[in-house]
Every structure is written in C-alpha cells, then in structure tokens.
Amino acid sequence: MRARRGPLRRVLAVLLLTAALQATPATAAGAADREHxxxxxxxxxxxxxxxxxxxxxxxxxxxxxxxxxxxxxxxxxxxxxxxxxxxxxxxxxxxxxxxxxxxxxxxxxxxxxxxxxxxxxxxxxxxxxxxxxxxxxxxxxxxxxxxxxxxxxxxxxxxxxxxxxxxxxxxxxxxxxxxxxxxxxxxDAVSVRTGSATGAVVALGDSITDGWQSTTDLNRRWPDYLARRLLRADTEVKGVANEGISGNKVLADGAGQSALGRLQRDVLSQPGVRTVFLFEGVNDIKAHTGVTAEDIVAGYREIIDRAHAAGKCVVGATVGPFKGWPEWDPAAESVRQEVNRFIRTSGEFDAVTDFDRILRSPYDPERMLPFLDGGDHIHPNDKGMQAMADAVDLTRLDCAGGPPDTGSRA
The missing domain is CATH 2.60.120 (Jelly Rolls)
Structure with a gap:
C-alpha cells in the first residue's frame, strides 16, 4: 500500500498546482477590484x-x-x-x-x-x-x-x-x-488609488472652511487639522477635500456658485467620497436679504436628499457665533438660533457636530470666545480651527454602509 502513495501524491500535487494556476487571474482581478x-x-x-x-x-x-x-x-x-x-x-x-x-x-x-x-x-x-x-x-x-x-x-x-x-x-x-x-x-482635485474600504470626507463650506484667519502656508484650516487626526486614527476615512469658498452661501450665487449649485461638481462627483460635511449658512443669514430660517432649512434638506441619493452620509455643523461682526444684529441672531435648532434636533442629518458650542463664549454665547477668535469675530484663529477639528466625532464620518434610512419627514 505504501508503494502506491508516491504516484497518488504526485497526481494530487499536479491537480492542486493546476487549480492554483487557473485561479491566479481571478485572484489578481479580485485584488484589483478591491481598490478604488x-x-x-x-x-x-x-x-x-x-x-x-x-x-x-x-x-x-x-x-x-x-x-x-x-x-x-x-x-x-x-x-x-x-x-x-x-x-x-x-x-x-x-x-x-x-x-x-x-x-x-x-x-x-x-x-x-x-x-x-x-x-x-x-x-x-x-x-x-x-x-x-x-x-x-x-x-x-x-x-x-x-x-x-x-x-x-x-x-x-x-x-x-x-x-x-x-x-x-x-x-x-x-x-x-x-x-x-x-x-x-x-x-481642482487630486486622487490616489487605495483599498476599497478607504473613503473620504468633503467639507462643503464658506470662508471659515476655506481657512481665512488661519496662518498661510502652514495648513491650519480646520479640514487640515481634521486630516491629521484621521491619518493617526483607526478609521477607514482618510481622504479630506476642502470645498470651502470665501463668502459662499447655501442658497444664492455670489462669492462662487451657491452650495446647491456646486454640490455635484465640487462634492458628489469626487471619487471615494463617503461623507459630506456641511458647514454653511452664516453668509445667508448676515446678508439680510430676507432669507429666513425656513429657507436655509429647505436648502439643507435638498443637499441631504441629493447626497443620500448618491449614497453619501451628511454631517451637519451648527452655525458659529458672530456677534461683533458689522452685519450682526438681534434679527440675524434669531435666524441663526433657529437654524441651529434644526441642525441639532431634526434628526435629518446622519450626524451633527456642534461648532457653535465649541466656539462660543460662556459669558456671551452670541459671541466667539476671544481665545479662539481670529480678530474679526466671525473667523476662528489657528487655535479655533484646531478646536473645531477636535470636536468632530471621527466614528460618525465612517459611513461604509451608506446613509441610514431616516424614514419620511413629518
């Protein structure tokens, strides 16, 4: 019986080698499929x-x-x-x-x-x-x-x-x-090829996201600080794209196309995007053009709907304090508070980051904390930018399974 094992083993080895060679192209293709x-x-x-x-x-x-x-x-x-x-x-x-x-x-x-x-x-x-x-x-x-x-x-x-x-x-x-x-x-964009589990977050915003009052050439915009956190963190979200435009509004063109107008080009068309981080609204509010909180909320809802239809999650950030800026007044503050109430409590965003809570002074909540103020009472300094990035819950940026089913609105 032992004499027969040698030939049997050789036959088995040939069969296994043949199967491995035949599987190699599929295996290589599978590995390629796992990158994007x-x-x-x-x-x-x-x-x-x-x-x-x-x-x-x-x-x-x-x-x-x-x-x-x-x-x-x-x-x-x-x-x-x-x-x-x-x-x-x-x-x-x-x-x-x-x-x-x-x-x-x-x-x-x-x-x-x-x-x-x-x-x-x-x-x-x-x-x-x-x-x-x-x-x-x-x-x-x-x-x-x-x-x-x-x-x-x-x-x-x-x-x-x-x-x-x-x-x-x-x-x-x-x-x-x-x-x-x-x-x-x-x-306007740079991409790399990486594992299919790796994703990116796009920050859709105005001059605060664009980095005004942060230090030039040192990459101290809040999305830069966020990118450094993500690089060190145990998370599959590693890419960060800063799609802020100074003076940008949710609803109206002016300083760049509105957030609604540029959403597809600047955000949804980018490769590997898992999450849209929406931080806009202060320019709509302070312009005093008759825009109401309901108008801004309608704009937010359209962005949420379009992002969800594209399979992206949406994180909403509250509008920060700006008392001391020339266009601030109690009427604008009332709209800001109403908008922030929607962001915090509506449940329509997949997650919320409360930048207002991070930036505001405990002694005058309508005003930015002086320690974080870049000097004009609306744009944070480097420390304020870092505080904003530190406030982001990194686990809520990881939407590998797609946005949850939030059901119909009341």
Missing part, C-alpha cells in the same frame, strides 16, 4: 480673471490620504472657450518652488502629453504609477500656451504657489518660477 480612487485633495472651482497665454503655474497642495496611481483633475468650469494644457507635471516639493530631485514626472491624458478641455468641462489625467505618501507637499506644474477668456481656479488658497512666463514645467529647479500667487489655477 479616493480624493486626497480638492479645492472648489470659481471664476477668476482672464487667463494668460504662454503662462506657467507651479501649484503647491497638501495631500491627505496616501496611495498609488495619482491622478489630477483640471477644470475649465468657468471658461467660455476650449482651454489647452500643453504640458503638466507632478512632483514633490523640496522648498519654495524647488522640487525633490528625480520626483518631477509628466502627466498624460488618454496617453497624450497635452489636453484640450472644453468650456465648462473638467478632465482627469491618466494614473501616475508609484506610491504617494499621505500629508505630502505635492506640486503640480502646468502650462497654458493659448489661454484667454475667464480662467477657473480658487482665489483664497492660503498657500503660496508660483507662476511665470514660458513652459518650465519639466524643470525641478525653482529658478524660473519667480512670481508668487496666493491662488490655485485650473487644478
């Missing part, structure tokens, strides 16, 4: 001045989630004619406009070195292979050979980037990048 793109940086698009021909921009952004196969999105959302990008590169910053040696690599678009984006459209680059770290100073260099008409970008970057004439995108030296700018041009 997640936004690691974003900035809301807005109308800028006119674009300039033969102009280069070296744009500095801070990533949140790490991953592979980096892609960028270029926007001509507010252009009135096609816009060509002659060359686009991505690298890692050393200091100023100078890049880490060997890090600057060309980006392609459907295999081509240049791309023309139609008016009103956006375009994603091809994936750039390699591993990209979290919390990285990424530098995207681009050249517009024949730009004209309205440019698309983000005015208040709170980050120094660089510009200059000619095409110097391939250079790692900063020698030709002699101009500085406090805005981002044409770039």
């Amino acid at each position: 793109d997640v936004i690691t940086w974003g900035a809301s698009a807005d109308r800028m001045g006119d674009g300039a021909a033969d102009r280069g921009y070296r744009l500095v952004v801070r990533t949140s989630a790490g991953g592979s196969d980096l892609r960028i999105r270029l926007s001509n959302a507010f252009g009135d004619r096609p816009l060509t990008f002659g060359s686009v590169y991505a690298g890692i910053r050393a200091s100023g406009a100078e890049l880490v040696r060997g890090s600057n690599r060309r980006l392609t678009f459907d295999g081509a070195r240049s791309v023309t984006v139609p008016a009103g459209a956006t375009v994603w680059s091809d994936p750039l292979p390699g591993r990209w770290a979290a919390a990285l100073d990424l530098v995207v260099s681009l050249h517009t050979p024949d730009a004209a008409g309205p440019a698309t970008g983000h005015w208040m970057a709170m980050q120094t980037s660089y510009a200059g004439p000619g095409d110097h995108t391939a250079e790692e030296s900063g020698a030709h990048w002699t101009e500085t700018t406090g805005s981002w041009f044409y770039l």
